[in-house]
Amino acid sequence: MQGPIESGREFEERWQDWSRRVGRLGSGAGWLIVVLIVAIWFLSGIYTVAPSEVALVKRFGKFTQAEGPGFHYRLPWPIESVVVVDSQSVRTEEIGFQSKAGVPSTQFPTKEEEALTLTGDFNIISVETVVQYDVTNSEIFAFQVEDYRRVIREAAQAVIREKVATRGVDEALTDKREEIASEIQRELQGLLNNYGTGMRIINVRLQEVTPPTQEVAAAFDDVNSAVQDKERLIFEAQGYSNEQLPRADGQAQQILNVAEGYKQSRILRSEGDVARFLSILDRYRLGKTVTEARLYIETMEEILPNLNKIILSKESGGVLNLLDLERLLGSSTGGEK
Amino acid sequence: MKSLVVFIVVVFLALIGYFLFAFTVDETQKAVVLQFGEIVRIVESPGLHFKTPLLENVVYLEDRLLSYDIRSAPVITVDKQRLTVDSYTLWRIQDPRRFMETMRGLRNNAEQRLDDIIYSLLRDSLAQKSFEDILKREFLTEVKQRAQTQVKDFGIEIIDVRIKRADLPTANEQAVYQRMIKERRQIAQRYRAEGEQQALGIRSEADRQVQITLAEAHKRSEELKGEGDASALQIYAEAYNRDPNFFLFWRTLESYKTSLAQNSTLVLSTESDYLKLLELMNSKGLIEALDNR
Numbered sequence: 001m002q003g004p005i006e007s008g009r010e011f012e013e014r015w016q017d018w019s020r021r022v023g024r025l026g027s028g029a030g031w032l033i034v035v036l037i038v039a040i041w042f043l044s045g046i047y048t049v050a051p052s053e054v055a056l057v058k059r060f061g062k063f064t065q066a067e068g069p070g071f072h073y074r075l076p077w078p079i080e081s082v083v084v085v086d087s088q089s090v091r092t093e094e095i096g097f098q099s100k101a102g103v104p105s106t107q108f109p110t111k112e113e114e115a116l117t118l119t120g121d122f123n124i125i126s127v128e129t130v131v132q133y134d135v136t137n138s139e140i141f142a143f144q145v146e147d148y149r150r151v152i153r154e155a156a157q158a159v160i161r162e163k164v165a166t167r168g169v170d171e172a173l174t175d176k177r178e179e180i181a182s183e184i185q186r187e188l189q190g191l192l193n194n195y196g197t198g199m200r201i202i203n204v205r206l207q208e209v210t211p212p213t214q215e216v217a218a219a220f221d222d223v224n225s226a227v228q229d230k231e232r233l234i235f236e237a238q239g240y241s242n243e244q245l246p247r248a249d250g251q252a253q254q255i256l257n258v259a260e261g262y263k264q265s266r267i268l269r270s271e272g273d274v275a276r277f278l279s280i281l282d283r284y285r286l287g288k289t290v291t292e293a294r295l296y297i298e299t300m301e302e303i304l305p306n307l308n309k310i311i312l313s314k315e316s317g318g319v320l321n322l323l324d325l326e327r328l329l330g331s332s333t334g335g336e337k
Numbered sequence: 338m339k340s341l342v343v344f345i346v347v348v349f350l351a352l353i354g355y356f357l358f359a360f361t362v363d364e365t366q367k368a369v370v371l372q373f374g375e376i377v378r379i380v381e382s383p384g385l386h387f388k389t390p391l392l393e394n395v396v397y398l399e400d401r402l403l404s405y406d407i408r409s410a411p412v413i414t415v416d417k418q419r420l421t422v423d424s425y426t427l428w429r430i431q432d433p434r435r436f437m438e439t440m441r442g443l444r445n446n447a448e449q450r451l452d453d454i455i456y457s458l459l460r461d462s463l464a465q466k467s468f469e470d471i472l473k474r475e476f477l478t479e480v481k482q483r484a485q486t487q488v489k490d491f492g493i494e495i496i497d498v499r500i501k502r503a504d505l506p507t508a509n510e511q512a513v514y515q516r517m518i519k520e521r522r523q524i525a526q527r528y529r530a531e532g533e534q535q536a537l538g539i540r541s542e543a544d545r546q547v548q549i550t551l552a553e554a555h556k557r558s559e560e561l562k563g564e565g566d567a568s569a570l571q572i573y574a575e576a577y578n579r580d581p582n583f584f585l586f587w588r589t590l591e592s593y594k595t596s597l598a599q600n601s602t603l604v605l606s607t608e609s610d611y612l613k614l615l616e617l618m619n620s621k622g623l624i625e626a627l628d629n630r
Binding site: 030031034058059060061062063078113116118120122123124142143144145146147150151154155157158161162165166169191194195196197211212213215216219220222223225226227229230231232233234236237238240241244245247248249251252253255256258259260262263264265266267269270271273274277278280281284285288292295296297299300302303304306307308309310311312 | 341344345355361362363364365366382383384385399401402403404406425427468469472473474496497499500501502503504505510513514516517518520521522524525526527528529531532533535536537538539540542543544546547550551553554555557558559560561562564565566568569570572573575576577579580583584586587590591593594597600601602603604605606607611612615
């Protein structure tokens with residue numbers, strides 16, 4: 001049993017040697033380490049609060065006070081702890097779609113199961129909504145709500161569907177969007193107040209309200225083009241009307257002018273004719289027989305040269321029957337005999 | 338050296354003492370102190386509290402608003418519409434003692450129970466509603482109240498029950514899309530038909546006005562012509578009536594000039610006044626004839 005005893009003795013000597021050396025350093029360095037640890041422990045209570053944030057200080061879990069932005073000190077663990085809440089920034093929830101950096105807002109991918117919504121007239125539309133909100137009561141927000149995002153998202157979905165269901169598809173797609181959005185905002189705020197969440201809805205925006213599928217969207221677009229077709233048809237008809245009416249007025253004017261001309265000319269002509277007759281009549285009254293004869297003879301002179309004439313004397317009265325009228329008349333077409 | 342050891346030992350003892358004798362309750366929690374599984378007391382106020390070491394242990398319960406998504410329920414409404422209803426509930430632990438006794442303090446148990454109760458309440462309630470009633474969501478207050486009476490005993494407060502979604506099954510969705518397309522087509526047709534109708538109206542109105550304008554012009558024109566004719570007739574009549582016999586004579590002669598056209602053939606007798614002089618020359622001699630006159 002020599003070995004173990006010897007080695008035991010050796011071990012004892014070494015141990016004493018070591019502890020003596022440590023002891024010499026010990027009281028100095030040991031304290032130094034302890035002081036360092038205590039100092040670090042105390043310094044761990046320093047914290048900063050960003051400008052938009054508020055810090056809620058809890059002592060043994062119980063809320064004591066709120067601190068604004070800047071450098072602050074709290075007692076170190078396990079005495080005090082701090083919950084920092086961003087109470088100023090506007091938070092955003094996207095419902096029915098997922099925004100992506102570098103993608104224009106109209107092309108954000110739609111989350112169909114959130115976006116598709118029934119309208120009051122039993123149609124389905126796709127609604128993409130942005131809800132903006134902030135924190136009004138940091139204490140309630142931090143201590144009373146387990147998962148605020150979930151609460152607001154679920155409430156928003158419920159309210160969006162509820163409000164869209166009160167409208168017809170046309171209203172939801174077009175002119176009632178703003179109205180629906182503000183109704184949603186009011187209702188959602190009411191719910192959050194009831195729940196006690198310390199949150200405030202700043203704005204609800206119906207970002208994209210569209211028909212659910214491309215096929216349905218095409219049908220909706222066709223309605224728009226039908227409206228334009230209607231306007232075009234009416235416009236063309238008005239063009240026709242604008243062309244026809246002045247033309248008709250012109251024609252009417254023309255007809256009236258012609259008639260007026262006819263009237264005036266009839267009167268003037270008759271006056272002319274009458275004037276001539278009267279002047280002849282005046283002469284006639286001066287010498288009736290002579291004028292009658294003169295007029296008669298002048299007329300004969302005027303007309304007879306141009307006529308084919310067959311003159312029968314008293315004696316030749318019976319000859320008329322024997323005359324070859326055919327020949328006489330036929331040759332007469334050649335001219336005067 | 339000694340004082341250092343003492344200091345460290347004191348610190349250690351303080352820490353051990355703290356963990357053995359004290360516990361903290363956070364603002365978000367309530368605590369139940371148990372002894373051999375028996376509830377000794379409930380700690381509702383946050384802060385530092387003390388317990389008997391080793392004998393008592395502490396169970397923490399959530400004291401916040403909790404959200405739970407009820408599994409979606411297939412429903413057939415009174416008007417035979419199939420729907421999948423997805424709802425959620427907001428709840429909190431109201432009575433830690435009852436909650437501890439009935440749910441053993443476990444949130445999972447409570448959620449399971451809430452799921453079962455609200456799921457079946459919703460299904461029962463929705464089966465008696467029409468599709469429109471469901472869209473209006475008014476029945477949810479009643480569902481909430483009935484659920485509340487059922488879970489009150491568990492120390493649970495239901496703050497709200499809401500329908501997140503009431504969706505149609507996929508097959509019905511397609512049917513709705515087809516119907517929407519049909520409806521749109523009808524609306525489009527109606528617009529186009531209205532356009533044609535109004536265009537026809539405008540065109541025919543224009544045509545009508547054109548007709549009337551022209552007819553009025555015609556009427557007026559005939560009146561004017563008539564006035565002209567009448568005036569002319571009157572003028573003629575007044576003048577010719579001064580000597581009707583002479584007018585007849587003169588006008589007949591005038592009309593010979595135009596009515597007896599060239600190449601007409603006229604058979605004349607020498608017995609006529611105009612030609613009887615020719616006869617005289619033939620038989621008895623011109624001078625005798627003149628004397629006889």
